[in-house]
Amino acid sequence: MSPWFIIAQVFGLITICFEFACYQIKDKTKYFLITGIGSFFWALMFVSIGIATGMSTQQSLIVAATYSTIRNLVFFGIFRKNTPQAKEAGLIFLLVMIVIALVAGTITIITSPPEVRIFHIFGMIGALMFVVGQYLPGVHYVRITVVIYAAAVLLTQTPLNILEGSFRWNIMGIAIESAKIISVIIFYARYAKEKEHGAKTQLQFAKP
Numbered sequence: 001m002s003p004w005f006i007i008a009q010v011f012g013l014i015t016i017c018f019e020f021a022c023y024q025i026k027d028k029t030k031y032f033l034i035t036g037i038g039s040f041f042w043a044l045m046f047v048s049i050g051i052a053t054g055m056s057t058q059q060s061l062i063v064a065a066t067y068s069t070i071r072n073l074v075f076f077g078i079f080r081k082n083t084p085q086a087k088e089a090g091l092i093f094l095l096v097m098i099v100i101a102l103v104a105g106t107i108t109i110i111t112s113p114p115e116v117r118i119f120h121i122f123g124m125i126g127a128l129m130f131v132v133g134q135y136l137p138g139v140h141y142v143r144i145t146v147v148i149y150a151a152a153v154l155l156t157q158t159p160l161n162i163l164e165g166s167f168r169w170n171i172m173g174i175a176i177e178s179a180k181i182i183s184v185i186i187f188y189a190r191y192a193k194e195k196e197h198g199a200k201t202q203l204q205f206a207k208p
Contacts, residue, residue, distance in 0.1 A: 008048035012172030013103075015041040015180045023146065023183035024190075029079040036072030039065055045172065060120050061153070062110035064127055067104065071097050071131065094135050101128055103164050119155045126152030139191075143184045150177040 018038025025031045043065035050058035071093075078090040105124035112120050126149035133145030154177045 002052040003049045004052040008052065009172050011041045011045035011046045011048060012176055014038075015045060020179045020183045021178055023143060023180060025185055028074060029082075029125060030074035030135075031070045031142075032079060036069055036076055039068035039072055043069055045176075049173070050113075051109065054114065058112075060105070060112060060123060063104050063108060064123070067097070067101065070131050072134075075134070088137070094131070097131055098128060119152075122155060123149075123152040126150075139187075143187060147181055147184055152179045153177050 015038050016032055018041065020036040022031050022038060025034060043062060044066055045060040046058050050062060074083065074093055078086045101124070105127065109117055109120045109124065126145075129142075130142075130145040130149040133141040136142070154174060159202065
């Protein structure tokens with residue numbers, strides 16, 4: 001077993017902790033900080049996987065994770081300031097990030113192996129939806145779009161995409177994306193209970 005593959009699993013375990021935690025957080029500022037740190041370890045995981053199994057099939061994921069780290073930490077600073085100027089800067093930054101994602105995603109798709117190109121196309125579409133969903137107000141857009149994005153990334157962790165090396169499944173990559181989906185499910189289970197509890201409380205106060 002390649003030592004880089006083992007190192008990737010360590011980075012993956014750290015990423016799972018941050019990724020699961022961030023989707024239980026309603027405050028956008030805290031969310032961006034936690035998910036930004038998680039994305040940094042996520043990028044390190046993909047670099048390690050690339051060294052172990054072939055860098056060509058991990059290029060789009062390394063780009064996506066690095067891009068995610070920068071984006072989330074910048075948004076953390078913007079949302080922490082929470083001023084009209086910061087919001088305007090945030091919107092401009094969002095548009096720039098979308099353009100960068102389109103260019104980088106297109107280049108990566110063109111240079112990726114033909115047999116796995118469709119997965120990278122789906123991944124780019126999911127990534128763009130998620131970037132916009134993160135910036136939109138409220139707690140729902142980011143959670144809906146992250147489920148779509150996680151499903152897209154899950155496809156890239158299968159044997160269809162890892163074309164080189166002995167290890168043909170990125171189990172940790174699958175676990176990270178699954179953790180995001182599970183975290184969203186748990187969030188909405190808690191959200192439903194809070195709504196139900198609030199409705200019962202209002203009903204009790206409304207009784208004569």
